[in-house]
Amino acid sequence: MDVPTYLVLADRLEHELAAEPAGARVPSEHELARLHAVNRLTARAALDELEQRRVVRRRRGSGTFVSRRYDMTVTPQSALSWSQVVRAAGGSARAEVVDGPTQASPEDLGNGVDVLVLHRVGWVDGQRALCKTSWLATDLVPGLHEALPRHDSLFTALEQAYGLRPQRHALRAEITAPPPAVRETLDLPRNTEVVWIASRTDSERTGRTVEVTHSWLRADLFRLVVDLRP
Amino acid sequence: MDVPTYLVLADRLEHELAAEPAGARVPSEHELARLHAVNRLTARAALDELEQRRVVRRRRGSGTFVSRRYDMTVTPQSALSWSQVVRAAGGSARAEVVDGPTQASPEDLGNGVDVLVLHRVGWVDGQRALCKTSWLATDLVPGLHEALPRHDSLFTALEQAYGLRPQRHALRAEITAPPPAVRETLDLPRNTEVVWIASRTDSERTGRTVEVTHSWLRADLFRLVVDLRP
DNA sequence: TAGTGGTCTAGACCACTGC
DNA sequence: CAGTGGTCTAGACCACTAC
Secondary structure (H helix, E strand, O other): OOOOOHHHHHHHHHHHHHOOOOOOEEEEOOHHHHHHHOOOOHHHHHHHHHOOOOOOOEEEEEEOOOEOOEEEEEOOOOOOOHHHHHHHOOOOEEEEEEEEEEEOOOOOOHHHHHHHEEEEEEEEEEEEEEEEEEEHHHHHHHOOHHHHHHOOOOOHHHHHHHHOOOOEEEEEEEEEOOOHHHHHHHHOOOOOOOEEEEEEEOOOOOOOOEEEEEEEOOOOOEEEEEOOOO | OOOOOHHHHHHHHHHHOOOOOOOOOOOOOHHHHHHHHOHHHHHHHHHHHHHHHHOOOOOOOOOOEOOOEEEEEEEOEEEOOHHHHHHOOOEEEEEEEEEOOOOOOOHHOOOOEEEEEEEEEEEEEEEEEEEEEEEHHHOOOHHHHHOOOHOOOHHHHHHHOOOOOEEEEEEEEEEEEOOOOHHHHHHOOOOOOOEEEEEEEEEEOOOEEEEEEEEEEEEEEEEEEEEEOO
């Protein structure tokens, strides 16, 4: 036997699943083993392989499901909105504001500025997929908590509700192990990596920095692509 | 049992290995199983875990060895040399020119320019770790094959041997599955991802593009960090 | 040739999820 | 509650590497 059984199975499954929509149920390990007359561990190895290939995602106790990956393209000039990326690819995206610890703010907002901390969680295709912590200059965004739900994203709120002419710049990006708070917020299984992106939004109108945001995105759901062309 | 056996073993091993140098031998699966009185598959699961954490690397038939990871920081202005990164972290780095297919060149070099194709392989800590394909404007680098071995890198050759005042710009970076040619060149096992970086080097002296390079780096050996600050 | 990691079988018990 | 994925055992044969 040249190609191992589990890889034959994995390739075959991947091919079959290509036609399925994200979230579709994949046969369970026991069922797969029965169907193909192999040991459960062999069927499991095939699913392990597909999980590594980011084709499926598992939820203990509930099952294995087709997964999709979105290309998150970051450029120095702007950090593209994740919700745009997801919706453009036909997925569903929504965000909600959550409580969280008040963390020390980065220094980009300026000294002595009163800082508002905002924690948000993003849902993609019905799953918690990312979280963000934003630090904002309080005086530039009065009543933000009430204004935010009326807009698609924080960025459009800054634009439309406050007329700040926001300019978003990406600062730094890397793929890393999630900090404990993020792991808990997103309920990440072991071994899940995240894409970390730091960005800053300046206001063209006031000439000040409005917002600094740290984003953590499940790396199995988002693929980091960096475009550095000027 | 709260924490599974294989994780206890993995954490313990990781702690022990932290003091070992890159390349140090790790106990084999059979030996680990015997030492800790567990099944071989349990010992194997622990090593699987450490491989995913990029703490060890396996070579079938020869053993498991301590691995190290280097941060490859890319900025829009310049793509830092991998050999600098490795040597600064105390690792060993060398490059060699190899034969390879002549591939269609990107269009950045200009129309009608005679193009020289250069394939190089990089060795890190004694292992093939990356490969590069460069397209160069032939007329700007006469006798490059003879000049190259006298320099640390292609970049310094352009600088010192040809006085081109080179300026390197990173263009694009992503983490992806290796193309078959790269998989073969680097003898990559299944499931190994690579960091792909496209960069362009312009000559300040001539005002022309000297070189376009595509680099593929083992993602288990190099961690992509992107710094987008101006 | 001896030892390594890679694959595979036939079981078993568990924690967790959804109904 | 039944079904899911997660862990674990005790075996086995194989391809590959180093000596």
